[in-house]
Amino acid sequence: MLQDQEAHAAEMERTFIAIKPDGGQRGLVAEIICRFERKGFKLVAIKMLVPSKEFAQKHYDDLKEKPFFDGLCEFLSSGPVIAMVWEGEGVIKYGRKLIGATDPQKSEPGTIRGDLAVVVGRNIIHGSDGLETAKNEINLWFQPQELVSYTSNAENWIYAVN
Numbered sequence: 001m002l003q004d005q006e007a008h009a010a011e012m013e014r015t016f017i018a019i020k021p022d023g024g025q026r027g028l029v030a031e032i033i034c035r036f037e038r039k040g041f042k043l044v045a046i047k048m049l050v051p052s053k054e055f056a057q058k059h060y061d062d063l064k065e066k067p068f069f070d071g072l073c074e075f076l077s078s079g080p081v082i083a084m085v086w087e088g089e090g091v092i093k094y095g096r097k098l099i100g101a102t103d104p105q106k107s108e109p110g111t112i113r114g115d116l117a118v119v120v121g122r123n124i125i126h127g128s129d130g131l132e133t134a135k136n137e138i139n140l141w142f143q144p145q146e147l148v149s150y151t152s153n154a155e156n157w158i159y160a161v162n
């Protein structure tokens with residue numbers, strides 16, 4: 001049983017998810033959170049803020065050569081963003097599945113972007129695309145003390161830990 005619990009703890013991942021200003025303005029915050037929550041992922045940090053354009057540029061640093069970079073950073077800093085950290089086994093990769101393809105036109109129905117967005121420039125949500133990116137993005141957006149470690153009441157019903 002202890003081995004199962006240790007294996008379970010070792011599988012735990014965290015990912016950075018942000019609802020962009022369009023998602024908040026359209027009243028989709030609860031809808032988006034609900035999809036991660038009901039899957040069984042655990043919310044370990046959440047806050048609302050309006051990032052500066054400089055901060056948005058840091059967040060999207062890997063895209064700085066793209067023609068849409070300036071508009072993208074302008075947009076991310078144009079209103080409230082809901083920044084979150086979600087935890088769970090496989091949450092980085094599966095979080096991206098819940099979100100759908102970058103271009104909502106190519107996102108499957110059933111995904112967040114597929115169901116709730118139409119164009120790439122207003123695709124309502126961000127999610128880390130890998131382990132390193134997740135670590136970097138969590139460190140950029142959150143202080144360590146803002147990440148809450150706790151045992152969810154549902155954990156034993158979501159994972160086969162004993």
Ligand code: IDP
Nearest residue numbers: 063068072101102120121122123125126127129
């Ligand atoms: P991702 O959000 O699915 O990880 P990235 O390629 O990392 O996609 O791009 C970051 C964000 O930049 C996208 O979510 C989208 O808002 C924006 N973006 C990506 N490609 C384009 C484009 O071709 N035109 C306008 N905006 C784009």
Ligand code: MG
Nearest residue numbers: 126127128129
């Ligand atoms: Mg990306």
